[in-house]
Amino acid sequence: MDTTIEVDRSIPGIRVVTEHLPWCHSAAVGIWVGAGSADERPGEHGAAHFLEHVLFKRTSSASGRELSERIDLLGGDLNAYTGREHTCYHVHVPAPGLAEAVGVLTDVVANGRCHPDDVDVERDVVLDELAGREDDPEDVACELATSAVLGEDPLARPVIGTEESVRSLDADTLLEFHRRILRAGDVVVAAAGRVDHEALVRLIAEGPLPAVVGPNTEPGASARSSGLWGRSPALVGMDEDSEQVQIVLARRTPARDDADRAAAQIATAILGGGLSSRLFQRIREELGLAYTVYSSIDQYRLTGVLSVVAGCPVERAEQLCDQVGEVVAGMRSSAPGTDEVDRAVGHLTGSILLGLDDPLSRMTRIGRHLLDRDTIVPVATSMNRLLAVTAEDVTRYWESEVAPWSLAAVGPGMPDLGAAGLLDRLGG
The missing domain is CATH 3.30.830.10 (Metalloenzyme, LuxS/M16 peptidase-like)
Incomplete structure (x- = not known):
């Protein structure tokens, strides 16, 4: 209807x-x-x-x-x-x-x-x-x-x-x-x-x-940003007495209205956004290293953040860091194919469609669009933007990213040599 x-x-x-x-x-x-x-x-x-x-x-x-x-x-x-x-x-x-x-x-x-x-x-x-x-x-x-x-x-x-x-x-x-x-x-x-x-x-x-409420002279421009982003790799962590080690690998990505935002979203889904993603299949299904493993992307007005999240028992931490590094590095050495892009697009467009059955989700969509962009982007436009992305677009986007990686590690003895090796492997 x-x-x-x-x-x-x-x-x-x-x-x-x-x-x-x-x-x-x-x-x-x-x-x-x-x-x-x-x-x-x-x-x-x-x-x-x-x-x-x-x-x-x-x-x-x-x-x-x-x-x-x-x-x-x-x-x-x-x-x-x-x-x-x-x-x-x-x-x-x-x-x-x-x-x-x-x-x-x-x-x-x-x-x-x-x-x-x-x-x-x-x-x-x-x-x-x-x-x-x-x-x-x-x-x-x-x-x-x-x-x-x-x-x-x-x-x-x-x-x-x-x-x-x-x-x-x-x-x-x-x-x-x-x-x-x-x-x-x-x-x-x-x-x-x-x-x-x-x-x-x-x-x-x-x-x-x-x-x-005062008169708004510049809709969508309230959020402040200094642009003082991290310019070099950072290894941070917390030595915490626990049974688990949690690692989060992150770097800056395109802002929410950047021309590459759709390619960034699809690359993130290929990496760790669904059950068939590279991270989930390798870390969880093939090796059984971690119960929790995924990637996500947050996009703000002037920048974005891609995060790779994984947690495992302490004794598996070094192997987890090694395998996460291998999968993330593989996004360059083994470029995503058309089948992976198709599955990622299906995952993302399916999420949009599933949200249409919920009035709270629809309210959130139109409210955020008007607040952030001062216009409502039609659902068909949002989906077509994703459907138009090719495997070549995803490869070009991933290879063009130059923002340094940073790594946070929380758990006993963290950050340790395994975490440092993961960051070194990705060149920061």
């Missing part, structure tokens, strides 16, 4: 986009703010994520409990997440409760109080979350690798902050950060499901958001 996407720009600083899904029994709405951890100033590290926690505690007219009760009564789910370049507050409810849910969501984003008592309570929650991540070697290794690759750029900072920065944040700092990012006027309200476009625009125009 056909869907209709509509965009409204009549509210200063707020763009409203909807995708009507006539067969759907629910609606997902997200308020996207074009600011994340990369927009934090000195003294604000971790503020974007901390703020996401605190705003749900109370507004000028309702307690956090009252807000939760209203959403539970509707049978919905209210949540948020923070990225490096954006923050999203979202709700998913059965369609009859949409207007009430939008009222709760806009109240949270526009009128969240940042009360000192709430800040103190949520500080402990965020510190617990931070401690949980520090107990996860994969999270630690991924953060270390990302920081090594991105260097002094604001994108390199952990989204959640550090224990020191979280302890130093206070209510005034969070409130000023909140006001500043809303005044910047880079806000998108996106909705998908059984939703009426004109009715949603009216709800937003007559609600509390317009009073706190």
